[in-house]
Amino acid sequence: MSEPGVAALVEVLDSLVGLAPWRVRLGHGNFVTADFGRVVVPPGESGERGEWHLWIYGAAWRIDSARDVVAGSEDTREVMSAAVGGLEGERLLGVRLRTPSLGLDLDFGGVVLRVFPVTTRVEDHWMLFTPSGEVFVAGPGSRWRSGDASRIG
Template identity: 30%
Template sequence: MDFTEFERIWSAVYGHPAWSVKKGHGSFLTLEFGPPSLRIREPGLASPDASEKVRELLGRRQVTVTGNWRLWIYCCNWSIELGGKEVAHNESPDDDITFAAQRLDGQKLLSVARGSTPSSWVFAFDLSGVLRTWPYDNDLSVEQWLLYERDSGDVLSVRADGLYSYGAGSRSPKDEVWEQM
C-alpha cells in the first residue's frame, strides 16, 4: 500500500469527531466515527448442544450503535495525550483510561501518521488530543489497530511488524494477504 492509498482510506474519516470512545476488554480501545447507525441482530436458534448461556444470548435481539468507521486499538501499547501531557496509557487504572477516553470523545480526527519509532502510529485530533500506538515487545505478527468501514465491510489492519492487510472483513484469517506498507 502506498501513501496515496492509505490517505484515500483515511481521508474519508478525517474531520469526523470520535464518539463512543471507550475501553473494551483488557486495554483495547474503540472509537466510532461518522453518522451513527443501528445494527440489529434478530434472535436466532442455538444448536441443540449449546449451553444455556448461549441459548439465552441467541434468544435475544441485540441492538448496537456503530459509526461509518470503527477504529479498534487492539494488541499494542498506547497512550493518550491531551495538551501535550500523557493522561493515560494501556496499563493505567481504569478510571484514568475512562477519563482520557471521555476527553477524546468529540474531538475530530485530523491525521494518522507513522510515529518516530518503528511500527508506531500517531492519531492526531483537533482539540489537542493525541493517541499514540507502538508494538508490544513479544509478538510482531499481531494486529496493533484495525479500521472497520461499515458501508463496504472492508477492514484495514496494521500489524506490529509493519505489514498491513486491507479487504473484506468477512475473510478468513488464512485468506488475508499481508503486505509491506
C-alpha cells in the same frame, strides 16, 4: 486479503480527518474502540456501530496533551477510561501513520492519541472498518492487509 502499498492505508486513514468520534470506549484490558460517521448495523451483526470503526487492540497507546501525558495503556482502568472518554466528540484534525511500525498519531487538537505497536510476529495492532464493508488491519510487525470485513477472522 490484499496487501497494497502503504499509500492506500494513508489514504483511508485520511478519510477520518474532520470527523468526531462517538462511543469512544475502553474495552477488555486496554483495548480502545471509537466510532466515526453515521450509525450503521453491519450485515450479519446485531449491534450498531459507526460507518467507520477503529479498534486498537494489539498495541500500547498513550494520550498526550501539549503539556502533559494524560494517560497510557498500562494506567489504572479509571485513568484510562476517563482519558479515552475525553476524546468523545472531539474533531480529528489529523492522522499520521508511522512507518515501518504502523503506529498512529491521531491529533484531536488539544490531545494526541498515540498508538505504539509492540509485537512483530504475533498480534495485529489495530483495525479500521470502513463504510464500504472493507477492513484495514495493521500488523503484525510492519505488514498490513485489507479485505471484506465479513471474512476477517
